[in-house]
Amino acid sequence: MFIRKCKRKLALCIAALFWTACDNDSSTESDESVSPTESSSETTSTKESSSSNSPENPYILAIHPTVHCKDSTIFQKATCKNAAVPKNSSDIKFAALYGTPCIAEDRNTPIFKCENGSMFPNNKAFSLVGDTIVQFNDFCGEWMRADECIAKKAEEAEANPETPYKLASDTTINCKQTFKPILSKLEPILTGFQSEYLISEGCFKCDDGNIYERDDMLKDEKGNLWKKEN
Numbered sequence: 001m002f003i004r005k006c007k008r009k010l011a012l013c014i015a016a017l018f019w020t021a022c023d024n025d026s027s028t029e030s031d032e033s034v035s036p037t038e039s040s041s042e043t044t045s046t047k048e049s050s051s052s053n054s055p056e057n058p059y060i061l062a063i064h065p066t067v068h069c070k071d072s073t074i075f076q077k078a079t080c081k082n083a084a085v086p087k088n089s090s091d092i093k094f095a096a097l098y099g100t101p102c103i104a105e106d107r108n109t110p111i112f113k114c115e116n117g118s119m120f121p122n123n124k125a126f127s128l129v130g131d132t133i134v135q136f137n138d139f140c141g142e143w144m145r146a147d148e149c150i151a152k153k154a155e156e157a158e159a160n161p162e163t164p165y166k167l168a169s170d171t172t173i174n175c176k177q178t179f180k181p182i183l184s185k186l187e188p189i190l191t192g193f194q195s196e197y198l199i200s201e202g203c204f205k206c207d208d209g210n211i212y213e214r215d216d217m218l219k220d221e222k223g224n225l226w227k228k229e230n
Contacts, residue, residue, distance in 0.1 A: 175206035
């Protein structure tokens, strides 16, 4: 349950940042405008015409290093239906109040368009480090690279000497929670297209040196994780 809540929180965070990307420097926009409902034939054509060494796709996607991308824009129509929402209101605040992103007026939003058909917001959540498109978040208490944040959380868990959980198949083996990076889908309902983002998923490292999933752990009669009391 906790992991699902974290995934939803991160998805909404990225979506809200995406919908407020117009606050970025307009110099990041290109003359090309991309519709959020691109046809499959156009996407296929983009894949076939793109080359890994093409100067038209100068950026590398950190989560998929073999995928190259370029600057582009996407047209977004105004979605605020509440007349009381002022034009300069924060889209993020609106999302927090009403549960969905909202934009006050039509705009062209800067994005990264990749040769495999995926698209990512060009803003604080996804930005360039050199020629690499990197994901950032503040889930470690400061704004930092998502992969470094996950590694930091795993290191902190590794440093904890307590092993309060037990392996269901062998209760003599003690375990502790840790974290691993996985890719999750950002659904089109939030951004207008589907893309991927990096999240930390909880798992368990046990005395036998192996990594296990939640389903492998011992549970109580209510189905909750059994945990040794201090």
